[in-house]
Amino acid sequence: MKRFASVLAALLVATTASAADAIVAIKAGRLVDPAAGTASRNQVILVEGRTIKEVGAxxxxxxxxxxxxxxxxxxxxxxxxxxxxxxxxxxxPAGDGPRDVFGALLLTTLTDSTAYRALQGVANGRSMLEAGFTTVRDVGNAGNYADTDLRRAQESGLIQAPTIVNAGRIIVALGGQFPPRIPGWLQDPRNPDHKHYGVLHPERPGLGNPEYLYADTRDEMTKAVRENILYGARVIKLVVDDQPYIYSADDIRHIVAEAAGAGLKVAAHCATQAGARNAIEGGVASVEHGFWMDDETLQLAKARGVVLVGTDFPLSASRMLGMPDSVHTAMMDRVKRAHRIGVTLAFGSDVFFAPEGFTRGSFAASYASGYAEAGLSPADILRLMITNPAKLLGVEKERGAIRAGLAADIIATPDDPLQDAAAALQRVSFVMKEGQVVKRP
Ligand SMILES: [Zn+2]
Incomplete structure (x- = not known):
């Protein structure tokens, strides 16, 4: 009994000591405010538990x-x-370009269980966090809701990963992202056979499941949104136009209304100009990709407050994916036009592999260089990687700034991100996620 009491006393001391230790003081040589595009010198950030308690010189x-x-x-x-x-x-992709991308996705669907996909998610989440990404919006392709379990594991503290706003299963017309023909923007002129894709055939109509949730009629759309809500999605992801039959503005309006009833926003993959226009008119929160948007459609996006998550590949990544350089040039041109017109941009990597010499996270971070290449200023790049996404994801009251009361999601770099954001953000040396140090110099 006496022994038990002394153990108890030791535990109490330990608990008290850790409570006092729970305050972490970060001495910041420079502290960047990404919303303002400014930095202030010699700041102290006090972190208590998961939250920023105080900030100032x-x-x-x-x-x-x-x-x-x-x-x-x-x-x-x-x-x-x-x-x-x-x-x-x-x-x-082993040199066969886009066909390999879609083929590899189908192979993953067929051969990797949802449990294995979740384990990959744990590893990728950790990698993203170490590269400085403390929040992600995960837009589907997670088997049968591996992403919901991943989010749950992060929220309960079981794993160290970014905060995850997950999409569950991607809602799409019959056939998912396995179209009868490779979409025009991905066709490789060097190989005419690319046009003829045809992975799904009448004897195997269900091969796209569970990767995709087919919804063609309004009733199916309602049910698809509800299935996602039921099984833990925090955002709805649509593929608008990877098939010859595309969602109309009215289809999308219907889906947006159903999602909004449960407080969810809609992210829309748009590979064509017509698809992007329908998505914007239908009231989505963000157009994903939108590589072929013309100026008029970009103006409409600006007028309706629709965010463009461009997923623009830098030249190096574009070549690794086997895309013709003309696709990259078109992407850079669209970034410039969108920026000039004043569309709100938010960073999205769309990374699904890591080439040699990169981790999953460092490869995602390298995509920032595309925006520098398109001529955006360092302050613009910081806004599109921090401030604009926080609003798009609806977490701006919890994350996306260093301010008392917000989550302690804090990173540091030895370089100056206001001089060269893309380079500095590829050299993140310190990461704190909700008060826990994940990486230190
Ligand atoms: Zn994607």
């Missing part, structure tokens, strides 16, 4: 606090990736 560091000295670094809020597929890992 004259903040006193309480006795017993754990000090993290980042006086030589620039500190900023954690990054966002609005278009991840954490539970999908495809082999690097």
């Amino acid at each position: 004259g903040v006193a560091i309480p006795a017993g606090a754990t000090v993290v000295d980042l006086s030589d670094a620039t500190v900023l809020p954690g990054l966002f990736d609005c278009h991840s597929h954490l539970c999908t890992v495809l082999g690097k």
Whole structure:
């Protein structure tokens, strides 16, 4: 009994000590405010538990606090990736370009169980976090709801991963993303056979399941949205136009209304100009990809407050995917036009593999260089990787800034992101996720 009491006393001391230690003081050489595009020097950030308690130049560091000295670094809020597929890992396309991308996705669907997809999600989540991404919007391709379990594991503290806003199963017309012909924008002129894809055939109509949730009639659309809500989606993802039959503006309006009833926004994959226009008129929150949007459609997006998650590949990634350089040139041109017109941009990598020399996370971070290539300023790049995504994901009251009361999602880089954001954000040296240090210099 006496022994038990002394153990208990020791435990109490330990608990009290850890409570005092629970305050972490970060000394930031420079602290960036991405919304304003400015930095202030020699700031102190006090973190208590999962939350930022106080920020400022004259903040006193309480006795017993754990000090993290980042006086030589620039500190900023954690990054966002609005278009991840954490539970999908495809082999690097082996020279056969787009056909391999779709073929590899089908193979994954057929050969990897949902449990295995979830484990891949754990590894990819950790990798993204180490690269500085503290929040992701995961837009489907997760087998049979591996993404919901991944989100749950992160929220309950079982795993260290970014905060996940997950889409569940992608809602799409019959056939999913396995069209009878490769979409025009992905066709490789060097190989005319690319046009003829035809993976799904009449004897195997269901091969797209569970990767996709087919919905063609209004009743099926209602039910597809409800299935996603029931099984834990936090955003609805549509593929508008990968088939010759595309969702109309009225179809999309119907889906948006059903999702909105449960407080969910809609993200729409748009591979064509017509698809992007229907999505915007239908009231989606974001157009994904939208590579072929003309100026008029971009103006409509701006007028309706629709965010463009461009998933624009830098040239290096474009070549690895086997795409013709002309696709990359068109992407860069669309970034420039969207920026000039004033469409709100949010960063999305759409990464589903990591080439040699990269991790999944570092490859996603490298996509920031596409925006620098298109001529966006460092402040613009910081806004599209932090501030704009926080609003799009509806988490701006919890994340996306370093301010008292917000989650302690904090990163640092030895470089100056206001000089060269794309380079600095590829050298993230410190990551704190909800008060826990994940990576340190
Ligand atoms: Zn995608």
